[in-house]
Amino acid sequence: MAARRLAIVGTGLIGASVGLAAKRTGEWTVAGFDADGDSLAVARERGAIDVAAGSLEQAVAGAGLALVATPVATLPAQVTATLAASEGCTVTDVGSTKRAVTASAGDRERFIGGHPVCGSEAHGPRHASGELFEGATWFLTPLAETEPERYRGLHAFVASLGAVPVAVDAHAHDRLVALTSHVPHALANVLLNQAGSVRVEGHEPLAAAGGSLRDMTRVAGANPRIWVDIFLDNADELARALAEHRRRIEEVERALAERDGGYLARWIGEAAENRRRLLAEAYPDPGSLMRLRVHVPDRPGVLSGITQALGAEKINIEDFELRHMTPERGGTLDVLVAGEEPARRAVALLEAQGYSVIASPAVEGA
């Protein structure tokens, strides 16, 4: 089969990664266009595109599919321009919000919105990777007017990049990501700025922070060039979810004021059940997950000694996390193992290497 032509408009991290992933399938020649000549040149150098087009028109000429991967705020205009510049080709985008771009798209038979959930903090084509979408959810927002053949084609394309296509209405998409991504990002910022804004009798809360604050603010301060636009673009849904968040906080405050231990116990129990449901998406049987916690010294060979020993015994490691290794204090290693029997063998192996191990179920009450 002759290679089809893919046009990529915007050759930053995502655009160039799509190019690399598409080229690996052997089914596409890729033309790229970017208003930033450097970005275009790097994408060409990295082999993410075959042709560095001199204009949008040149990029989409003869293309069967055009993918717009410019910043969120520019998407409505870029998608409209891409539809206008092309004839007959299917147009999609990769923006983190879907309502505005979908509402503005002119040729509704040919446009299908898209959003790969790959959460990389890097940017620019230099960091592009053909494996970025491996296993990632890729939302697609077809319209009533979308031609089914085009939707099937885009669905197959996305799957060929390693992603898992999920069809959803554009409005529902924005409500979903408000809850699963935009509220968490906003709360991480609020939490960190609150803890960072005070000194308590000379003590810096940030200096006394435990692991929970560090984990919960991992995404705080994420690239403002990207996130201001995302927050503004999804402002209504985000604000609605934040208001609901405040309402739920008020309920907790009421329970605290009334010393209502029963409420707090039910509330924690509900969270434990939701945590199990969340992990069930990632792990087949979260109730069987055991967490092994080991304090390890900062010595050469420590990590490879542990990974080799567990690997040799064919113990299936689900997660493996070494945090905050310092020369003086070493670090904390958490290993997630599925099943009590493999967990027991892992503990025995680690103890045989001289470590003391704290084992506990990864999900409380499971």
Place this chain on the structure above:
Amino acid sequence: MAARRLAIVGTGLIGASVGLAAKRTGEWTVAGFDADGDSLAVARERGAIDVAAGSLEQAVAGAGLALVATPVATLPAQVTATLAASEGCTVTDVGSTKRAVTASAGDRERFIGGHPVCGSEAHGPRHASGELFEGATWFLTPLAETEPERYRGLHAFVASLGAVPVAVDAHAHDRLVALTSHVPHALANVLLNQAGSVRVEGHEPLAAAGGSLRDMTRVAGANPRIWVDIFLDNADELARALAEHRRRIEEVERALAERDGGYLARWIGEAAENRRRLLAEAYPDPGSLMRLRVHVPDRPGVLSGITQALGAEKINIEDFELRHMTPERGGTLDVLVAGEEPARRAVALLEAQGYSVIASPAVEGA
């Protein structure tokens, strides 16, 4: 020097771990008491205590130091009983809140509150570890009446267990931990229950959750037997911090309603700066930290191949995190390396092993 006598009242995870850590110093014989005979027997079996005492009186007889490690809600009564049962010995506790227990302590010359911040999710003496306190902050809350000699002794004891003693006023302690631990725990529950409470046009938000929601809710649903008491005991400070949290959320809602991009940019920038300050406590130079993200297949030897190669090149790994490994899709590995030059070498090594690597600064804008 003859071994001194340490009394441990409550031989659960923390009490038994203190026993193990104290025994390693070779300076103590340890008597333990627990109303739960099983817990006491296991602590004895594990070697966390030398003597399983039949009563509180028997445990503290002749002790130079008594450590009360019973559940938070029982601490005021237990500390009072321990002070009454003992003569002359210094009494401390390990509760996560300090105001209530400090206010209720009768003999204020002999009592000094304590709180090791070691964040283990396990419980029971079976999971005890003599290394639990290695590098952990251990708050001490001496009073105006505290005899300096006793404070110096307790300070040295805590340091001998591997912990870092930090003196703080009991009230300030509770305000600090509200911000750094109790608010994060409460928000994790709220966030997860909010996302878990709705379906958006048939879609489960929890099924569509990205890494940010998973990271931010790691502590959600934590052991209600422990956390209800902690929340109730610190109810006033927690409620105050939650009200301030709501006020800050309202500010964000206002900025969203007014499409105030400038506010959002400053707010994200402040969070990035606070994130740098938070990481500066853990890492000497957070600005130099590079995150390498690698997609790895689920094959035996993958982890050990990577850890060995990096170890052989003496590349100092600060964090090393493999998440969500599945047989079909493999997993995502994040490696944190300090310094651009070592990061470049690590990228080259990994690429030579056939991986594609996405490298980016660990702290945005650093």
